[in-house]
Amino acid sequence: MLELVKKLCTLDGVSSFEDEVRDFIRARVEAKGCEAFEDAMGNLIVHRPGKEAKQRVMFAAHMDEVGFIITDITEQGYLKFAPVGGIDTRVIIGKRVTVGEKRTPGVIGIKAVHLVNREARKVVPKPDDMYIDIGADSKEEARKLTEQGDYAAFDSMPVEFGDGMLKARAIDDRIGCATLLRLIEEGPDVDAWYAFTVQEEVGTRGAGPASFRVRPDTAIVIEGTTAGDIPEAAEHEKVCRPGKGAVLPFMDNSAIYPPELFEELKGIAEKNGINYQVKEYVSGGTDAGAIQRAHAGTRVAAISAAVRYIHSPSCVASIKDFEDIYRLAAEYLKGQVK
């Protein structure tokens, strides 16, 4: 599982440029003998046949990650860019990126400290004031390597460190992709659907069409979620903590999870000795909202990984939580046999 998460976290998948992730998943799924269908938006929808289920169950995870899109190239060969998805500008200054499929190395630059006056230093710069430096010395040179509309992704390799922690980019939501893949490859023998969705980070755009096609009765979204167990956060703002198990939210800004399903998942965790924690804050949205309301209605729930510094090049999660997330999803599926 860890190796799978790490591998997935090295693939580029900035929203609407999910190709690398999709190709990797498709190859694994087809090797398993399952059919994988790519819809018009790029969602990868997998049906894994198995013992007849009580209802149509769908698991969902998004393939995309936050990143950047190149908007312009200056005469001197610098790339102007806009963020794709929710990126805190404060975390990107000086970070390494790679641009496009060619993976051209670059760094997010800003006027050096020596050239900035005291007042300007107090203000968080806007992406407009920054640029990506790919070492090109003219517009023409830069154009040989990239063009407007290209994406840029964080350049950050996975690192295991400390007490069973993993640092990587895009843990949100490659942990979900890894969980779904493992369910397909070695999960319980129960008929179910798996949606690897696109464009979650720009407004949960892929999940609705996926749900409309599959028409699940129940959908479980596997997601990365914000952990707030950091020194500055007040007790009631800690949200959830890496290492404390699978995170069960009761709602987010996109959906209120039906209390019965939320309780059912808690019960399954308790019965099987799976570590879990209830998310103690409400923020952000997930694919669950779009899935819930794409047709006449789907029961939805989420099982999340607690991730510090989410949407940054260095997301931090606990490796043993991955196992709890997988086991909870697998036990739920096991219980769906008719």
Added chain:
Amino acid sequence: MTKFDTIETMKKVNSVVAPAGHETPVAEIFMELARPFCDEVYRDVMGSVIAHKKGPGKKLMFSAHMDSIGFIVTHIDEKGFIRCHNLGGIRAANVVGTPVKFANGTRGVFLCPSDKTLTDLTRVSEGYIDIGAHSREEALERVQVADVAVYATETYQSGDMIFSPYLDDRIAGIILLKALEELKDEKVENDVYFVFSVQEEVGTRGAMTAAFAIEPYAGVALDVTRTGDELGGKPRMECYVNGGAAIKVVDSSLVCSPALVAAMKDCAKENKIKWQIEVLEAGGTDAGSIQRSRSGAYAGCISIPTRYIHSPQESCSLSDVEDCAHLAAAFAKKALTF
């Protein structure tokens, strides 16, 4: 003599705790009250109650949302104080000092921390609920994370007005019940679905999926609207309590179908029902969701002019309630000709 006395029925539906996403207790009450007056009554996947009165003509869907705004517990601290998130639009500073109740009967009050002022209280999560517990352990015996609470304020008549929490939108549910009763021994020319929808307060979510399943030709939401006659004179709005049923032309969720608005005005005139026009500059209703479900539907709204919306004591006119019920019944009965 109507079976549905406004004050008594409001007390009954407000006796339970049923905010957005947690409507089951109030759904059971509405189902029981509607059942004698319709051909079938059922709940859909999201939990909306659908009371179907069959007729030979086009499908007409009424929608009155049965959820209320409320609080959901996110965290319980060492001293036994409870932190919450809002379900729907609550201005924290406006509800300081409001008594609240939980489903298991636990009582408490919403408060502002002593190191904050009302102007600091920009979010419900910055306030807290005191349930009279002295430790986390004691609080946990009565309240868990993910439990919900609502205003525990009174319902009463003063002059010709009703004062109550959650007139938004249970007064509209009562109006639908009155309309159903009025149509008891009548044949309706339209095929009418009386929907008591869920999750309106978090984004008109229940009406969306209900409309997808019903596929109405026309949809009419029943909801409260603001008035132009509160002290202070804002908003500038020519819609008044005791002015009769308000026929909506526009709000921020939809521009009502002109053909439906015209038909509704004619219906009011023919039946000598007191009516007025409503142009609302802010706020949305289920009608917006219904209008744009599937390939689209004619949509409009019958509004009840209401003061102090979303406060713990909303107020509307008892005679407007009757006008709205008569208008809904008359509109249901006569074949749609647009």
